[in-house]
Amino acid sequence: MEPIMTDIAIIGAGPAGLSAAINAIARGKSTRVFSTKNNYLERAARVDNYLGMESISGAALMDSFRQHAKSLGASLETGQIITILPVSDYFMLNFKGTIVQAKTVLLAIGAAKQKLLLGEKQFLGQGVSYCATCDGMMYRGKKAIVYGLADEAVEEANHLQQIGVNVTFIAAQQRPVDLASAVQFISGAVTAIEGEKIVQAVRVNETPIETDVLFILRNVIAPTALCKGLSIKDGFIAVNRDMETNIPGIFACGDCSGKPLQIAKAVGEGLIAAQQASKYIDDQKK
Amino acid sequence: MGIIHPSTKDFDQLLQTNEVVLVDFWATWCGPCLMLAPIIEEISKKYEGKAVVAKVDVDVERALAEHYQIMSIPTVLVFKKGELIGREIGAAAASVYETMIDNAL
Numbered sequence: 001m002e003p004i005m006t007d008i009a010i011i012g013a014g015p016a017g018l019s020a021a022i023n024a025i026a027r028g029k030s031t032r033v034f035s036t037k038n039n040y041l042e043r044a045a046r047v048d049n050y051l052g053m054e055s056i057s058g059a060a061l062m063d064s065f066r067q068h069a070k071s072l073g074a075s076l077e078t079g080q081i082i083t084i085l086p087v088s089d090y091f092m093l094n095f096k097g098t099i100v101q102a103k104t105v106l107l108a109i110g111a112a113k114q115k116l117l118l119g120e121k122q123f124l125g126q127g128v129s130y131c132a133t134c135d136g137m138m139y140r141g142k143k144a145i146v147y148g149l150a151d152e153a154v155e156e157a158n159h160l161q162q163i164g165v166n167v168t169f170i171a172a173q174q175r176p177v178d179l180a181s182a183v184q185f186i187s188g189a190v191t192a193i194e195g196e197k198i199v200q201a202v203r204v205n206e207t208p209i210e211t212d213v214l215f216i217l218r219n220v221i222a223p224t225a226l227c228k229g230l231s232i233k234d235g236f237i238a239v240n241r242d243m244e245t246n247i248p249g250i251f252a253c254g255d256c257s258g259k260p261l262q263i264a265k266a267v268g269e270g271l272i273a274a275q276q277a278s279k280y281i282d283d284q285k286k
Numbered sequence: 287m288g289i290i291h292p293s294t295k296d297f298d299q300l301l302q303t304n305e306v307v308l309v310d311f312w313a314t315w316c317g318p319c320l321m322l323a324p325i326i327e328e329i330s331k332k333y334e335g336k337a338v339v340a341k342v343d344v345d346v347e348r349a350l351a352e353h354y355q356i357m358s359i360p361t362v363l364v365f366k367k368g369e370l371i372g373r374e375i376g377a378a379a380a381s382v383y384e385t386m387i388d389n390a391l
Contacts, residue, residue, distance in 0.1 A: 083318045085325075086379045092321040099321055125358040125375030135358050137315055138344065138351075198355055213357065228378045 006032045008277050009093055009102035011081050011226075014039055015263045016254025017108030018065045019270030020277075021074040024106075027278040032102070033069070033076045034095055037151050038219035040110060040255075041263065050263045061263070080152065082131045084227040086247060089284065097133045103284070104249045104277040105227075107237060108270060111255035112220035117147075119193030120216065127199025130225060132156035132215045140164040142212040145202050147171075147190045153217040154179050160215070168211070170204055190214070223256065234258070243273035251277050289330045290340045294350045297342075301368040306337040306390040308383065309363045311356045313344050319360045322377040326362075329383055337387050366390040 008024045010017045013035035024031045041047075044058030053061060070076065083094040084105055093100040120128055129135040132146065133156065141164060146157040148171040157169045158180040168184040169176075175185040188205040193214055195201065201208040223230050223237050231238040231246040236258040243251045253269035255261045292300045301307055310326045312319035330339035344351040344359060354363060354370075364372035364386045372386040 083321065083377055085318070085321050085377045087321075087325060088328075088380075094317045094321060097317045099317060125361065126355070127357050129358050131318075134316055134318055137313060138357060138359065198357060225376075228376065228382065 004101070005090065006030050006100065006102045007281055008104050008106055008274065009034065009081075009091065009100060010106045010108060011035070011084075011093075012108035012110060012254065012256075013066070013069075013076055014041055014062075014108060014110055014254060014266065015065060016256075016266035016270040016273070017106070018069045018074070019267040020106050020108060020253060020274040021069045021270075022072050023271045023274035024278060025072045025074060027275065029274075029278050029281065031074060032100065033074055034079060034081050034093075034100075035076070036080050036219050037078060047263065080150075080221070081226065082134065082221065084250070086227075086249065089249075091249065094134075103281050104251065106273050106277055107223065107226075107245070107250065107252040107256055108254045108266075108273075109220060109223065109226075109256045111236065111261055112218070114218060114220065114222070117190055117193055117216065119195075119199075123193050123195060123199050123214075124225075126197060127195060127211075127213050128193060129213060129215050130217070130221055132160050132217070135213070135215075136160045136163055136165060139213050142166065143210065144168070144213045144215060145170060145190070145204075145209065145211045146215045146217060148176075148217055150217045150219040156215065156217055157183050168209070190216075223252075241272075242276045243269055244276065249277075249280060287334065287338070289327065290338065292340050292342065294347050297347075297350055298368075300338070300340065301365050304338045305367060306387060307340060307365045308333075308337055308387055309340045309342055309365070311342050311344050311351055311354070311359055311361045311363070313359055316359050318377040322360045322362075325377075325380045325383070328380060329387070332384070333387055336391060362386075364390055 007029035008031045010033045041058040042062050079096040085092045144165045145168050154176045161167045192203040201210050237252040239257045243253050251273040253273040254266035362374045
C-alpha cells in the first residue's frame with residue numbers, strides 16, 4: 001500500500017508544534033502531528049509570563065492548546081518518530097515501524113536535557129541501538145539490555161522478549177507491573193558501555209553485565225540521530241529567521257531551535273515555521 | 287545489471303571481480319530498510335556500469351551479516367578492490383552513499 005503524502009509532518013505536540021499545526025491548517029495544508037506522551041509544559045506548576053493567561057498551570061495551558069488544535073481538525077498521534085529520511089523532493093519518516101511520507105518536516109521536539117552514556121556514541125550501531133522494533137530481530141537468541149528512560153520502554157522490552165531475545169530491563173524505579181515475567185529486571189542506572197569494536201558489556205550500578213546489545217530508550221531522540229546531517233549549533237538545531245534548517249524542507253521551531261526556552265517564543269516560531277513550510281510547498285509546485 | 291542479491295558463498299567473488307561494490311544489509315521486517323530501498327534503487331541506476339549495487343537480507347545470509355559485524359540495519363558497506371572502505375549505519379540521504387561511491391571511484 002502506498003502511504004498518503006502529508007504536506008507537513010510535525011514532530012512534537014508542545015506549544016511550537018501545535019502553533020505550527022493550527023497555522024498550517026489555516027494555510028490549507030494537511031498536517032499530522034506526532035508526539036510522545038512526554039511534555040515539559042504539562043508538568044509546569046504555574047506559568048506567569050504568557051500574555052493574556054495570568055497565573056495558569058502548565059497542564060491547563062497545554063489542554064487549551066490541544067483543544068484549539070483539535071477543534072481545527074489537527075490530527076494528533078501518539079508515538080515516536082525514529083528516523084527522518086530525505087528522498088528527492090519529499091521525506092520518509094519511520095513512525096513506530098510504519099512509513100509516513102511528507103513534503104516537509106517540522107521539528108518541534110523540545111530541548112531534552114540528555115547526557116550521552118559513556119561509550120554511547122562510539123558504539124552506536126555496533127551494539128547500541130535506539131530502536132527495539134528496528135533492530136530487535138537481529139538479536140534473537142542473544143542477550144539484550146533495555147535501558148528504560150521512556151514510557152514506551154516496557155512495551156519494547158516485552159516485544160523483544162516475545163520475538164526470542166533474552167532481555168534484562170534496567171530502570172531507576174521499581175519493577176514495572178506490566179513488564180513480562182520472563183524479562184529480568186535490575187533497578188538502577190547504566191553507567192558505561194564497554195567492548196572493543198562492538199558492545200560486550202554494560203556497567204549497571206558500576207557492575208559489568210555481559211550483553212550483545214544495549215537498547216537505550218529515551219523520550220527524545222537526539223536530532224542528529226533522528227535525521228542525519230542536520231546542523232547543530234551550541235547544542236540546538238541551527239535555524240535561520242525563517243526557521244529553516246540546513247536541510248531544505250526541514251524546519252525547526254520552539255525549544256529545540258534555541259533559547260530562550262519560553263512558550264511565547266515557541267508559539268511564535270511555530271507560526272513562522274508553518275508559514276515557511278507552506279511557502280516551500282507552494283514554491284515547489286511552480 | 288540492476289541490484290544483485292549475492293549469497294554468502296559468491297560474495298567474495300563479487301568483491302574480487304568488481305572494482306567498487308556497495309552492499310545494503312537489510313531485512314524485510316525493518317522499517318528504515320524499506321525507506322532506504324528506493325534510494326538504493328536510484329543509486330544502482332545512477333552508477334550503472336561504474337559500481338555494483340548489492341542487497342543482502344540478513345535473515346537469509348546470516349553468516350555474511352555476522353562476518354561483517356552488522357548489528358544494526360540498514361547498514362551500507364562500500365568495497366573497493368575487495369577492501370572495505372566505508373560503513374554507514376542507519377538510513378541516510380542518497381548523497382551520503384553517492385559520496386562514498388565517488389570516493390571509491
